[in-house]
Amino acid sequence: MKPREIKTGVYSAGAVDWDRRLFDSRIPLPDGTSYNSHLIRGSEATALVDTVDDTMAGVLLDNLDRLGIKDIDYVIANHAEQDHSGSLPCVLDKFPRAKLLTTEKCKGLLIDLLGIKPEVFTTVADGETISLGDRTLEFVHASWVHWPETMLTYLKEEKILFSCDLFGSHLATTDLYVRDEGRVYEAAKRYYAEIMMPFRTIIKKHLERLNGYDIDIIVPSHGPFYSEPGFILNAYRDWVAGEPANMVVLPYISMHGSTREMVRHLVGALVERGVSVQQFDLSVTDLGKLAMSLVDAATIVIGAPTVLAGAHPAVAYAAILANALRPKVRFASIIGSYGWGGKTVEQISGLISNLKVEVLEPVLCKGLPGEGDLKALDGLADGIVGKHKEAGIIK
Numbered sequence: 001m002k003p004r005e006i007k008t009g010v011y012s013a014g015a016v017d018w019d020r021r022l023f024d025s026r027i028p029l030p031d032g033t034s035y036n037s038h039l040i041r042g043s044e045a046t047a048l049v050d051t052v053d054d055t056m057a058g059v060l061l062d063n064l065d066r067l068g069i070k071d072i073d074y075v076i077a078n079h080a081e082q083d084h085s086g087s088l089p090c091v092l093d094k095f096p097r098a099k100l101l102t103t104e105k106c107k108g109l110l111i112d113l114l115g116i117k118p119e120v121f122t123t124v125a126d127g128e129t130i131s132l133g134d135r136t137l138e139f140v141h142a143s144w145v146h147w148p149e150t151m152l153t154y155l156k157e158e159k160i161l162f163s164c165d166l167f168g169s170h171l172a173t174t175d176l177y178v179r180d181e182g183r184v185y186e187a188a189k190r191y192y193a194e195i196m197m198p199f200r201t202i203i204k205k206h207l208e209r210l211n212g213y214d215i216d217i218i219v220p221s222h223g224p225f226y227s228e229p230g231f232i233l234n235a236y237r238d239w240v241a242g243e244p245a246n247m248v249v250l251p252y253i254s255m256h257g258s259t260r261e262m263v264r265h266l267v268g269a270l271v272e273r274g275v276s277v278q279q280f281d282l283s284v285t286d287l288g289k290l291a292m293s294l295v296d297a298a299t300i301v302i303g304a305p306t307v308l309a310g311a312h313p314a315v316a317y318a319a320i321l322a323n324a325l326r327p328k329v330r331f332a333s334i335i336g337s338y339g340w341g342g343k344t345v346e347q348i349s350g351l352i353s354n355l356k357v358e359v360l361e362p363v364l365c366k367g368l369p370g371e372g373d374l375k376a377l378d379g380l381a382d383g384i385v386g387k388h389k390e391a392g393i394i395k
């Protein structure tokens with residue numbers, strides 16, 4: 001994609017990666033992604049905000065050529081992760097006069113990850129500004145809007161917030177700005193669930209701080225830009241701090257049908273009692289969808305058959321993932337079938353220790369669920385409804 005002007009003298013110069021299907025060797029990218037990089041021409045100095053993945057360095061360098069850039073004064077690294085920093089070595093080679101501006105922590109990471117020479121860096125403090133002549137950039141340290149070193153950059157005169165990974169979406173598109181709100185909402189929620197949710201407590205504080213900034217455009221480092229910042233700010237406020245929904249997420253796997261029968265019965269019992277359910281067969285599910293469902297759910301029930309004396313490995317993986325994502329679920333339980341014994345409950349309980357949940361009595365059955373097992377599942381459904389009522393989730 002050729003460079004495009006966001007405001008006079010402010011250009012989008014990054015790359016769209018239509019074909020990438022996996023991030024961090026674990027996150028599915030059904031819609032590709034983009035690496036947004038921005039060139040700002042001031043009356044006295046020129047700045048580049050973030051670079052692109054090293055696989056797309058050629059696109060960025062071509063775009064800078066197209067813009068006629070012969071010299072860059074400042075390269076700003078909001079984040080050390082390689083999808084934004086990977087092209088820094090090429091950019092610094094091509095523009096050797098440029099100072100690399102970033103946080104102290106990011107400097108350390110960029111030296112470790114990319115071998116960038118220490119003398120190239122100028123570290124910037126939280127709230128520090130630099131002048132480009134007729135334009136001013138303010139640096140807003142915002143740790144854990146993905147990694148501990150992350151920062152945002154605010155272009156004061158144009159009221160543009162370059163928000164790094166925060167508010168991003170893995171979405172390859174020709175749209176510079178949000179056009180299809182439904183599509184971007186889905187992609188941004190998936191991104192939040194997979195990348196930002198573990199840090200929601202600190203992100204809540206960053207959102208409060210951003211209330212003090214007059215923002216016309218939010219420009220994240222992935223996906224389209226927000227010309228109506230309220231769209232994504234309100235979504236984040238809801239995802240980060242909104243009350244959980246009267247909903248159960250039920251990831252499960254079944255080897256010979258017994259656990260599936262338990263899932264079918266429990267889902268029916270919950271729906272009869274007015275609780276919505278999102279169930280995921282882990283043998284085929286898109287884990288991004290599972291992560292998204294955890295943004296809102298009040299309860300997670302894990303359906304696990306016992307195999308080799310413990311939980312099925314696919315369920316163990318999903319439990320580890322849910323534990324790492326730290327969703328705002330309040331209650332949890334485990335259901336599943338076993339043949340002759342094992343430690344499924346103990347194992348799964350140990351894998352979700354990060355979740356601040358009340359654990360409801362698990363329901364395990366030997367072989368196919370019998371009448372007593374189905375009654376126990378009805379009891380679990382009653383228990384979930386009771387807990388949702390006590391917590392004010394069901395009014």
Ligand code: FEO
Binds near residue numbers: 146147221222
């Ligand atoms: Fe888009 Fe944390 O990198």
